[in-house]
Amino acid sequence: MSETQKYSLETNRLNLWYGNFQALINVSLKIKHGIITGLIGPSGCGKSTLLRCFNRVNERYGNVTTTGEIKILDKNIYDPDVSLTELRKAVGMVFQRPNPLPISVYENIVFGMRVHSERKALKKSQLDEIVEKSLQEVFLWKDLKDKLHTKAISLQLEQQQKLCIARLLPLKPEVILMDEPCSALDAEATRGIEELMFSLAGRYTIVIVTHNMAQARRVSNECIFMLLGELMEHSPTVDMFLTPTNPKTAEYIEGRYG
Secondary structure, three states: OOHHHHEEEEEEEEEEEEOOEEEEEEEEEEEEOOOEEEEEOOOOOOHHHHHHHOOOHHHHHOOEEEEEEEEEOOEEOOOOOOOHHHHHHHEEEEOOOOOOOOOEHHHHHHHHHHHHOOOOOOOHHHHHHHHHHHHHHOOOHHHHOOOOOOEHHHOOHHHHHHHHHHOOHHHOOOEEEEEOOOOOOOHHHHHHHHHHHHHHEOOEEEEEEOOOHHHHHHHOOEEEEEEOOEEEEEEEHHHHHHOOOOHHHHHHHOOOOO
């Protein structure tokens, strides 16, 4: 397997400042294609900032300075010829609280296709097929096939979050970023989202920020431990939880701080 195929995402000496505050310090990592990678660490450690770097969402906040390199499929996303629109098609994001558009289930899923299919409008039969396939991929087709024209914001929270994932899929992302996607959900709904992640892994590279150590241990293949803006440890999840190499990692996993 070539390096390009093996790694979906790489950073090299990545630094980020909010004004004068340095939130990321010389972060270098390689995230393998097709696996679930967990980002863990105490609040304020930089994990959500790092996640938002991967599709350059941090730049929306203003007064942000970034140095270093981020490669998605061997292309530096800070190169001048990189289109943010195309980058965010390739790197989709799911947030803490479900954020479906206040339109129908159907229109939520085809919204991105309508925006990005500039040359010619897709036929209704093509859109119908996209909607069905996307809902099947997130286990919602059976429940929602007769509710396609229902307002998405009327769905249960778990369904809303799955719909937010479903609307990414027609754009064929390479990477799916998840920023604490279960923090607003109960235990049963959390289990549903985790099962969905397992089903998507392999076809997509998934990076998830989570404060929940049990969740990180359940769902991720590899874990990255962040502390005060620095990457402290990156290893297979089972190794990190059973035999961490950094004493700070062990202290955090054992609940001594954070």
